[in-house]
Amino acid sequence: MNRDDENNERLLQEGLAFDQQIDERIAHGHIPDLRRTKPCDYFYNNSWRRPGYVQLDFYEQFTLIRDAISAGMSRKPQEIRVLEVGCGPGYLSLELARAGFQVTGLDLSERCIQIASKFADEDPWISERGILRYIAGDYYTCDRLDIGSYDVVVFLGALHHFQDQSKVLQRSRDLLKTGGLIVAHEPARDRITRGNAAFAHLLSTILSLNNNFYTEQALLARRSELLDKVENVFSALRYENDSGEKTQSINDNDAGYAEMYPELRSTFEQIRFEWRYSFFHEFIGGLRFDEEKNLQVAEFLKEMDRILVETEVLQGTEFFFVGRKEVKL
Ligand SMILES: C[S@@+](CC[C@H](N)C(=O)[O-])C[C@H]1O[C@@H](n2cnc3c(N)ncnc32)[C@H](O)[C@@H]1O
Known part of the structure; x- marks a missing residue:
């Protein structure tokens, strides 16, 4: 197989993996709409499990992105053209359109x-x-995207699926108008440390002692067992299986922070x-207290997470970047 064939084969696999994922999710009642989502037990440890988690997690990402666009562009949303790359089932694009942008x-x-x-056709807020x-x-070859025509290019959890960061960001730059913005909210799994993994194991073990977490954790006390466990958690958090293979899709984690950030800059x-x-x-999504307590604990964990990242006790494993295609003088 030559390189082009190999790339095409990978793209095919990548698309099929997400076809399959969304079909399964929808068949189990998933509603990829931040305003209309409903409880969905199919998700055993994912924020889509409950509308309250969706608000804490995905809705906050939307407000962060919306506000960054508004702060970076001194025009009304109706005059701002946004391209979301790797939009999946479209919930962010939908919400940005509801905020008035042309998406x-x-x-x-x-x-x-x-x-x-x-979901966009059935949107009660369509008017x-x-x-x-x-x-x-495919972002590289799609001929329906016009060069120099977008005010904003957004990636939400999608930029890390592109192996060649120089190429994907150059493509984004070409599609942007001069003065346009790039906005990226991305996981950086290469930043996960064994300290992060040890913390995650501590938390899941304590939560599971009274069956308040989706998995049961044995209360290991021997150092060697614990070190092995931390190693497993470390791999799982990096979205790798025990053999170091990728688990979500073929291009998942093609880029980490080490690849994305220098090219963005x-x-x-x-x-x-x-x-x-x-x-x-x-x-x-893995909490299993009663519904009210779940949400309270989720809010608590979110705020503690922020503090632990700010105080550098844990390494942040997702970043938010806003950049501009500089104005030519
Ligand atoms: C992890 S998903 C994120 C989906 C969505 N942004 C979200 O946050 O739920 C990554 C998405 O990028 C898409 N993707 C990967 N490579 C792509 C490419 N070359 N062109 C367009 N989309 C691509 C995948 O199909 C997938 O839907």
Whole structure:
């Protein structure tokens, strides 16, 4: 197989993995809409499990992105063209359109785009919305994206699926108008440390003592067993299985912070950078207190997470970057 064939094969696999994932999720009652989502027990440890977690997690990401766009562009949302790359089933694009922006959501997965389009068509807020369209295709080769025509390019949990960061960011730069923004909210699994893993094991063990967590953890006390356990958690958190293989899709974790950040900085003028959270995203869907207590604990964990990252006790494992395609003089 030559390199082009190999790339095409990988893209095919990548798209199919997300086709399959979304089909399974939808079949089990998932509603990829931040305003209309419902409790969904199919998710055993994911924020989509309960609307309250969706608010804490994904809705906050949306407000962060919306506010960063508004702060970086001195125009009304209706005059701002946003491209979301790797939009999956489209919930962020939908919410940005509801905030008034003109939005294009692009994804490799045809099923994701069909589902995104269906939810957009059924949107009760359709009449108040900005223009919204979805496109199925590969970011590099899709010919329905016009060069120099976007004010903002957004990646939410998608940039780390691109192996060649120089190429994907150059493509984004080409698609942006001069003065346009790139916004990226990405996991940085290469930042997960054994300390983060030890903390995660401590927390899950304590929570599970009274069956308040989705998994049961044996109360290991021997140092060697604990070290092995921490090693397993470390791999799982990095989305690898025990053999170090990727588990979500073929291109998952193609780029870590070490690859993404230097290219973001060299391709765009940095306006904002921050570490967000370390562990709460991986935890709150797994809580098994009663419904009211679950939400209280989720809020507590989220705030503690922030503090632990700010005080550098834990390493942040997701970052938020805003950059600008600088104005030519
Ligand atoms: C981890 S998912 C994130 C989906 C969504 N942004 C979210 O946060 O739920 C990564 C997405 O990137 C898409 N993707 C990967 N490579 C792509 C490419 N070359 N062109 C367009 N989309 C791509 C995948 O199909 C997948 O839906």
